[in-house]
Amino acid sequence: MVRKIIFADSFHLTEEAKQEISSLGTIVSLSLHQRGQLLLESENADIIVAEYAVINEELIERAKNLKGIVVYGVGVDHVNLNAASKRGIPVGNCRGGNAEAVAELALSLMLECIRWTGRANEYVRSGKWKFADSAYLPTWVMGREMKGKKLGIVGAGAIGTRIGELAEAFGMTVCVTLGRKKSHPRFPWLPLEELLPRSDIVSINVPLVPETRGLFSRELFPLMKEGSILIVTSRGGIVDEVALAEALLSGRIAGAGLDVFAREPIPQNSPLFSVPNIVLTPHMGGSTEEAVSNISNIVVECCKRLLEGKLPITTVNLELLQQYGYYSEYAEKSVL
Structure with missing residues (x-):
C-alpha cells in the first residue's frame, strides 16, 4: 500500500529532502488557498507536513489513517494538539533548525x-x-x-x-x-x-x-x-x-x-x-539557506520515524499522548 504524505502549504525543502520523502511515499503538495482539497486529501493521508495550514479537530477527525503531523518550523499554534493527542497522533516540530x-x-x-x-x-x-x-x-x-x-x-x-x-x-x-x-x-x-x-x-x-x-x-x-x-x-x-x-x-x-x-x-x-x-519584515526569520537545510533534514527524520511507528525526537505533545494513554506504545520503539 502506497503511503501518502501531504505538504499542506508551500515551504522550502532541499532537493535531497524532497527525494528522500518521495522515496517514503506519494507527496501531495498543496497551498494555503486549497483548504477544501486539504480536507479531502487528508482522509487517507499517513503524514501531514504543515507550516501555517490550520490542522484543526475537523481535519484530524477526517484523517483516519494519520500517523503523525510534522510542523515545518517551530510554532505549533496552528495545530490542535489536544485533538491529535486524543487520537494518539504525535506532532513533531523542527525546533533548533532555524x-x-x-x-x-x-x-x-x-x-x-x-x-x-x-x-x-x-x-x-x-x-x-x-x-x-x-x-x-x-x-x-x-x-x-x-x-x-x-x-x-x-x-x-x-x-x-x-x-x-x-x-x-x-x-x-x-x-x-x-x-x-x-x-x-x-x-x-x-x-x-x-x-x-x-x-x-x-x-x-x-x-x-x-x-x-x-x-x-x-x-x-x-x-x-x-x-x-x-x-x-x-x-x-x-x-x-x-x-x-x-x-x-x-x-x-x-x-x-x-x-x-x-x-x-x-x-x-x-x-x-x-x-x-x-x-x-515579512516573517522571514527562518529564511536562510542554512535554516532550510537544517529544517529539511529534521522533516525527513520526522517522516521516517513516524512511518516506522516511532516518536519523532522533536515530538511536542509527549505529555498529552501520555495523558491519553498512548505514550507507552511509542516509547517501546523510540529512543528519545
Missing part, C-alpha cells in the same frame, strides 16, 4: 531600530543628503550603541538563548523571563514586571499559546522603560498591535522591529503603517 537564522534576524532588527540604517539608505537614495556637514543631517540620524545596553529576553528557549549569546558579543547585559522554569543556565532570570523597566531592548521569543496571546497589551506597555525598543520574532498575536502603535506614537517606546503579525500578510489598514519608528 534558531541561528531567527536569532540573527532579531539582532539585525535591533541594530536597525537603534541606528536606522534602512531609513538612512532611503535618505541618501532620495537625494535628500545635500550637505557633508554632519550638523545638517536630520535628528533621527543620531543613533545609539548596543554596547552597555540591557537586553530583556521574554522566553529563552533555543532561539532566545542564542539571541542572548549574540547580544553579549555586542557588550550587552542580558536577563530573561517566562518559561517553565524560573531560572536559566546562563542568564539571570527576573519576573516580567521587573525585567521590563530594566531593559533597553526587549525581545519576545515565547510561543503563541493561550497564556501569551495578547500578553503585551495596553496595560503592559507602561511597564517598559521609556525610550526602549521592542523586537518580536516569535509569533503574531502576542503583541496588541494597536496598543503598540499607540506606545510608539506617544514616544513611550523609541522603536520596534516586527517579523510576525496577528494577521499575515499584514493588512494594509494596520495601525503599524502609520508609525515611522518601526521596522516590518
